[in-house]
Amino acid sequence: MNLDEAFRQYTNELYRYLFSLSKDHHTAEDLVQEAFYRAYLQLEDYEITNIKAWLFKVAHNAFIDHYRKNKRVVIREHVQESLSFTMKTPEDEFVEKEGFILLLKDIHSLKDQERHALILCDLHHFKYQEAAAILEMKLNTFKSNLMRGRRKVMEKIIVRRNEDERRQQE
Secondary structure, rough: OOHHHHHHHHHHHHHHHHHHHHHHHHHHHHHHHHHHHHHHHHHOOOOOOOOHHHHHHHHHHHHHHOOOOOOHOOOOOOOOOOOOOOOOOHHHHHHHHHHHHHHHHHHHOOHHHHHHHHHHHOOOOHHHHHHHOOOOHHHHHHHHHHHHHHHHHHHHHHHHHHHHHHHOOO
16 A cells, blocks of 8 residues: 555544544644655655554654644643534434543543553554554553553543432432
8 A cells, every 4th residue: 555545544544543632623634744744754664564553653653742842732622523414403412522522531631651542442443452553562561551541431431420310319
C-alpha cells in the first residue's frame, strides 16, 4: 500500500484518534497532516508490514511532540455531532450526548498511559500488540495500564449510576 492509499483509508481514523487526545479540531487536523508528512519522509526507510499501526505510532509521536511543545491540553465542552441521520427524539439525543460527555471526562481523568491504552484498544480496536507498539510499551505493561484504565472508568460509571438511582428514589 502506498502513502496515497493509506491517506485515503486512514485519515478519518487518525483524525478521530488525535481529536480524542487533543480535544481540539484544529490541533487534530494539524497533527494528521504532521503525521502524514513524517510518514512521507520516513516511508522509504522502513519495511512496514502493518501501515495502520505504524501510522498511529507516527501520529501518537506527533501528538507527544506537540504536547511537550505547548505544555497544555485544550479541553472543550462540546462533542462533534454525528453525521449520520438517526430517528431519535431530542431527549434521547440529549441523554446520549450527556452520557458520552461524561464517559469522555472519565477517560480523560485517567493517567496518560491508561487513557492512551483505553482509547487505542476500545475506541480504535487495535490489537494489544499493535497498541503496545504504538505506545512503545512492553505488552504486559500495556495490558496492566489498559485493565487499570478500564477498571477506573467502570468504577466511576457505577458510582454515577448509583447516585442517579438514589436521586430518582428521593
